[in-house]
Amino acid sequence: MDMEKVELVEGKVDWKGRRAVKHKHGGMRTAFLVLATFGFENMATLALAVNLVTYFNGVMHFNLADAANQLTNYAGTGYILSILVAILADTFFGRFKTLLVSACFEFVGLALLTVQAHYPSLKPPVCNVFKPTSPCEKVGGGNAALLFIALYILAAGAAGVKATLPSHGADQFDEKDPKETREMSSFFNLLLLAVCLGGVISLTLIVWIQDNRGWDWGFGISTIAMFLGIVVFFSGLPMYRIQAVRGTSALLEIIQVYVAAIRNRNLTLPEDPSDLYEINADKEASIEEEFLPHRPIFGFLDKAAIQRTTPGQTTQPESLNPWKLCRVTQVENAKILLGMVPIFLCTIIMTLCLAQLQTFSIQQGLTMDTSITKNFKIPPASLPIIPVAFLAVIIPIYDRIFVPLASKFTGIPSGITHLQRIGVGLVLSCVSMAVAGIMEVKRKGVARDHNMLDALPVQQPLPISTFWLSFQYFIFGIADMFTYVGLLEFFYSEAPKELKSISTCFLWSSMALGYFFSTVLIKIVNAATRGITSSGGWLAGNNINRNHLNLFYWLLAGMSFLNFFLYLFVSRRYTYRPGSPMLVSKDDQEEDEL
Structure with a gap:
């Protein structure tokens, strides 16, 4: 081939350290390998995000509030560690190497959980946590150490994957090429689609296996999925565009x-x-x-x-x-980074809301009728399959129909600005919490009408379908598509090129603070309401029918509502960096308004 026609990619190298060639390296074909890796990773871990609270409560015998806090602490730690991993990736090791090592850490963590779940000697004795007359022995000693070592190895691995995988995928595109800029916008939409497709399997097959075949089988399938993700990712080594490491921070x-x-x-x-x-x-x-x-x-x-x-x-x-x-x-x-901080802070409340859908909403589902037919019941932890399945359909429509149509009117490659997209999601998260409070009133009303406030959920579910909870999941799923994908693309597009991994960690840091804030807020709410409720606090104890979860949901809705107006204030004052695709003209920046 004529060497004069070889087009090199600025700032990118191949796996041997040579300048990346546009027609040989990168592009959407290699981005698909990254997307497949993220799909397998989410297949392995999404079931944990929605069902670990059941494992902590039913197998490891933490009480309900502590089980929820253990989950949010684990998730929050993973997101916070992503900042440290991103700094190491951008400065010393590179995104590819960091991502590969992190995925191996995640594999080891899942393998350790599988081993503990398989052997009875590594778990507390079996008992029913819902019977107050027979107190259960909580996990302790060496078994507790094994549990937390496995969890936090898993959290460290997940941190590395989240810190580097989106930015490594976006590195496969040239921001100075208009065609590849549009493909990069599609990549971020498809990133959520990969999460959804992996989530469909995780929230159905793996959750069903965890609940019906055993936690060792469920963790084992997750371990295999993570291994497949590592194989797929590594197979793309000769084709990747790899961001050159500067060696300075x-x-x-x-x-x-x-x-x-x-x-x-x-x-x-x-x-x-x-x-x-x-x-x-x-x-x-x-x-x-x-x-x-x-x-x-x-x-x-x-x-x-x-x-x-x-x-x-x-x-x-x-x-x-x-x-x-x-x-x-x-x-x-x-x-640029300072300007992004207020946007970052305004998204913490949304993750605080998400944490409740992964914890208390699952506990709600455990008390309800999960039957689809006489012989088949859906695990409560599989409820998020409803918004996930919807998103799997709506994301291609959004990316291939709405975005091109909207971009004709706005001149913006992504259809609407990143900040507008984030704002839509914040509004929907507020609506989701309000609807969640209404559904909880309905659920408790059924329990009260049938004299079942003290019924054991496993033995006697309430005569109300668990699908009533799908409304809150559905609305929040749409909020996910707007806010979290918008945030990823916003942080990556706006950040300096040497800080791409660190910038995408703004999203994960926001989620980490949301999870940690959830733990703090639950303790504050219980302490503040201990003297005014018979149960010892809105969220105290193991009997969710005696709690006041509806008031907690409405508190979150009110906080989200106020947070949205704060977001409007800071987003309208944000100034996009020079050369940003969000600038619809050379002389004037379009104001971000909904």
């Missing part, structure tokens, strides 16, 4: 901006922004450097780029102290 450069700005706080900003420090773009040493223009926002950070030399005097980069003087581009990168 881009996050450290952001910290340097703040330190330099504080040190220079008494200096006066020049009237002409061109007098701020920037290296010469014409120098051979700076050909590979990124250059961003100065923007008149967060002016206090501009002081980090004030040169102490007189205008026109040459400043030698090798003689500079980076903790006293930073490039304009470096300052602009710090501004």
Whole structure:
């Protein structure tokens, strides 16, 4: 082939360290391998997210509130660790290697859970947690150590996968190529589709196996699915575009901006922004450097780029102290991350709502009639299959019909702006919690009308179908499609190229804080309501029929409602980075409004 026609991809290499070639490496064909890997990973782990609370409560004998907190602590830890893993990936090891090692960690964690679930000597003695006359022995000692070691190895592995897989998949596209930019937007939509397809199997087959064949079988199938994901991912090694590792911490450069700005706080900003420090773009040493223009926002950070030399005097980069003087581009990168922080904070409440659907809503389903036919019952943990199955249908329609149609009117590759998409999801999460409270009133009303407030759910389910809970799951599923995918694409698209993995961790960090906040909020609510309820708190004890879960759901709906208006305030003031596809014209930025 004529070497003059070979098109190289800037900043990307192949697995041997050579410059990536556009027609050989990357693109949607390799992104499909990443999507398949994410599908297998979610097949392995999504069942845990919705059913582990049952395992903690029914097998390991934690009480209901503690079981919910153990799940949210495990999930929150995984999301928080994603930040550390992302820093290591972007700075030292690269996304591909980090992702492969993390997937192996996840495999080991699942294997350990399988072993513990299989051998009775590694678990507490079997008993019925719903009988107050026969207290159950909670897991302890070496068995508890094995449980938490397995869980947190699994959490560490999941953190690495979440930190690097979306950004590694997006690395397969060239943001400067309009066609590949559109494909990258499709990739983020298909990422949720991969979650849904893996989730369909996880929430049906694996949950059914856990509940009917045993937890060892369920964990074992998850372990096999994770192994298949590793094989599929590794098979794409010769075709991947791999982001070159700088060896220096881009996050450290952001910290340097703040330190330099504080040190220079008494200096006066020049009237002409061109007098701020920037290296010469014409120098051979700076050909590979990124250059961003100065923007008149967060002016206090501009002081980090004030040169102490007189205008026109040459400043030698090798003689500079980076903790006293930073490039304009470096300052602009710090501004980009700072601008994203308020958006990040406004999404924490949504994960707080999600945590309840993975914990208390499952416990609601355990008390209800799960029959589909006389001979078949759906496990309560499989209820999320309803929004997941719907999303599996609606995502291709959204991506292939709505987005192209909307983009003709807006000029935006993704149809609507990322911030508009996030806002729609926040509204729907508020509606979901309000509906959840209404459904809980209906469920408790049936229990009260049939004198079943103290009935054991396993032995005597309430005469009301568990499918009444599908409304809250359905609405929140649509919220997922808008907010979480919108957040991933927003953070990746807006972040500096050296911080792509770290930026996508904004989403996982938001979810981590939501899960941890759920644990804190449950304890606060129980403490605040202990003296005004007969059960010792809205969410106290193991009898959900005696609790006031409906009031808790409505509290979350109210918090979500207030959070949405806060989001409107901060999103309308967000300024997209230069060159962002969300800027519909060169001279004017479209205001983000719903």
